[in-house]
Amino acid sequence: MSNEFLKVEGLSKTFAAARGGAALTVFENVNFTINKGEFVCIIGHSGCGKSTILNVLAGLDDASGGVVIMDEREVAGPSLDRGVVFQGHALMPWLTAKKNVAFAVKSRWPHADRAKVDEICQRYIDLVGLTGSENRRPAELSGGMKQRVGIARAFAIEPKMLLLDEPFGALDALTRGVIQDELLKICAATHQTVFMITHDVDEAILLADKIMLMSNGPGAHIAEIVVNTLPRNRSRHTIHKDPQYYPIRNHLVDFLVSRSKNFTEQPPADYDPKHPPLVTPGLADAGLAIPESLLNSQTPPLARVINH
């Protein structure tokens, strides 16, 4: 029995040809797995289909080929099992912060009485640090606060998995840092399984246990999966002092700046899209694949996850 919680096999997305044009394959043969309690980030340039992959996982979009299996069931359509934090917060502006959360809570537990709903909402509002602002409407909240409400709404339904579509993209760096810390804290407390899109390399290193690198679209693949070998109790204030930090960061930046472009056309000879290579630039020199046995003995995040 493996501890694979989410399994994506042979996923592809093709848009039908416009009149006179050729069909556009955004990504193809995308394979990956996510373990229970794992935080996975996906990084790639615009147009590689990250958001589409997330939408397929959410059940909001259909893939052209391939399957997504979560918790031994095929994903077909949206479900309360997967909470989504949308890129543009997607709060309903006519409801207060708390009522936005309550909308989700009532969807999850339709028969809960008012006191129960209220209690759950308040718990998650407190969790994201919005105590005191629960009765304000989204227009009266700052961008960071709105995104926190979005996170509280996603967490409040206690999903088996959380999908975050570049949730902090629109925030300023200071606010982003604060919310990242909070997200890290909440995920550590709830052992949440998370799939997150980001453009921010530092954010990925801070949050993720595994970072999937996508080559450029069209015809994008998952080029490799970087294992974040930094200890899981990392914090924004000390992370950059860890000797592993810069090797990982350089590896990611190097991929995004130079390798992602050519990867789609000229993948390495031994590249197998069914098993994208796991790399640990924090432990060894960049690009070296580490055997499975070594991985288990040397990587705290994965080992910790398995123990859950």
Added chain:
Amino acid sequence: MPRSGRAAAAILSCLMFVVFVAIWHMATLPTAGVQTADDEYAKLLGSNAAKGQKSAFPSPKDVALKMWEHAKDPFFVRGTNDQGIGIQLAYSVGRVLFGFGLAVLVAIPVGFLIGMSPLFYRAFDPFIQVLKPISPLAWMPLALFTIKDSATSSIFVIFICSLWPMLINTAFGVSAVRREWLNVARTLEVSPLRKAFQVVLPAAAPTIMTGMRISVGIAWLVIVAAEMLVGGTGIGYFVWNEWNNLSISNILCAILLIGLVGMLLDQILAWLTQAVSYPE
């Protein structure tokens, strides 16, 4: 606008009103004419006609006095052709509200259906496009022929003219609900009914209310003309009746009241629109 600016605008409004009344007053000053008819005939004609004046347009004072007369006793009934202006207005407002209410009951559910389903949108579209530009009064003979009741026919005309703006605005508002809110509802597995009432309706409410505001405005325009046609009761009939009586003062009073009631209806809808709109 700052407070001082608002005060200045109010002063300017008053000034314009005073100038308007002054010009009106000057224009309707009695001119000292020479009596052309002989004395006996002059008595029969009345002083103005005897002096060779044309039909006298009432002065602001005449209209103000008439208005005061109406205000003192707006609700008298002294027979079918002699009823207080308040009663006539009430008839008109009642018809507008009834016809408008019926239109709300039809336009909002149908608009919802059209807005939610591209299939229905395309299927309904040609009918709406053809029916919308028809002057509501063109329906009047058809209504009289089929309904065989003038009061109900005018309500039908109000219904038909209120229908289109509400239908179109509801359909537009519903179809333009932000995709991300619908996606939120989808990921939360919200039932279609709950989605309609708790996501789509509040999201589209400001657009729907704007449609209702346009509709009530059009209905109030149309009711005057409809009542002129069918007669009997109502402010439109009052205007036409006073034209037959050649009482320009009464017509001016009615015109002023039509404007005031129309403004009131619009303000109520504007206030309701404000109540359901949300800042983004």
